[in-house]
Amino acid sequence: MIGSTVQGRPIRVRSFGHGPRRVLFIGGIHGDEAEGAYSTAQLPEAFAAAGLADVATLTILEDANPDGRAAGTRTNANGVDINRNFPAKNFDTTNPLYGSSPLSQPESRAVYDAIDRVRPDLVVVAHxxxxxxxxxxxxxARALAEQFSTLSGLEVEESTSFAPTPGSLGSYVGRDRGIPILTIEVLKGSSPEAVWGKIRKALLRVIEG
Ligand SMILES: [Zn+2]
Structure with a gap:
């Protein structure tokens, strides 16, 4: 456990393998985007079966927003978008939806702490x-993104081209700290099993590095 939510639900991390490459996988951060949950559950077994335990240490933060998941909302129980609450240079202080200040929410602090603890070579987050x-x-992360794209069929989008994302995990981790981060956006409403079928190979490939 790396923290707990506004409503007291645990935020859990589990680690697998012991290899030198450190990868942090975050199963979900927006509560109304549960399509990746099945993939998150399948990942440890697939990681072991692919023989990656000697190559990488995989830390899985299964769900960064379990309150939102329980309520079916994008935001946490305070009505804050966790993915706008990170201490990125582009944090937007003018929108209450983003929280009053960076890391004002326990869920964003838990993710922040996980990054500090893991010191990842790669972060992957499912949306x-x-x-x-x-x-x-x-x-x-361009080369990794292209590999992921080839194996999954998901096209690569430049960060700035689809939506402004002040205070996002990608802004903080990737742009400000220079750690490669891949944000997987699967089709909303697609079957969780189909999502896993689509991303499994690609995910294992980028974990291997
Ligand atoms: Zn999302």
Whole structure:
């Protein structure tokens, strides 16, 4: 456990393998985007079966926003978008939806602490998007994004081209700290099993590095 939510739900991290490459996978951060939950559950077994335990240490933060998941909302129980509450240079202080200040929410603090603890070589985070699916990256992750794209069929989108994302995890981790981060946006409403079928190979490939 790395923290607890506004409503007291635990935020859990589990680690697998012991290899030198450190990868942090975040199963979800927006409560109404549960399409990746099945993939998150399948990942440890697939990681072991692929023989990656000697190559990488995989830390899974299964759900960064379990209050939102329980309520079916994008935001946490305070009505804050966790993915706008990170201490990025582009944090927007004018929108109450983003929180009054960076890391004002326990959920964003838990993710922040996980990054500090893991010191990842790569962060991967699962989301979903209405009407289309794609892969976004921040920081020095272009080559990894292209590999992921080839194996999954998800097209690569430049961060700035689809939506402004002040205070996002991608802004903070990728742009400000220079850690490669891949943001997977699967089609909202797609079956969780289909999502896993689509991203499994690609995910294992980028974890391997
Ligand atoms: Zn999202």
């Amino acid at each position: 979903s998007w209405v009407g289309r699916q794609f892969l976004n990256y921040d920081g020095p």
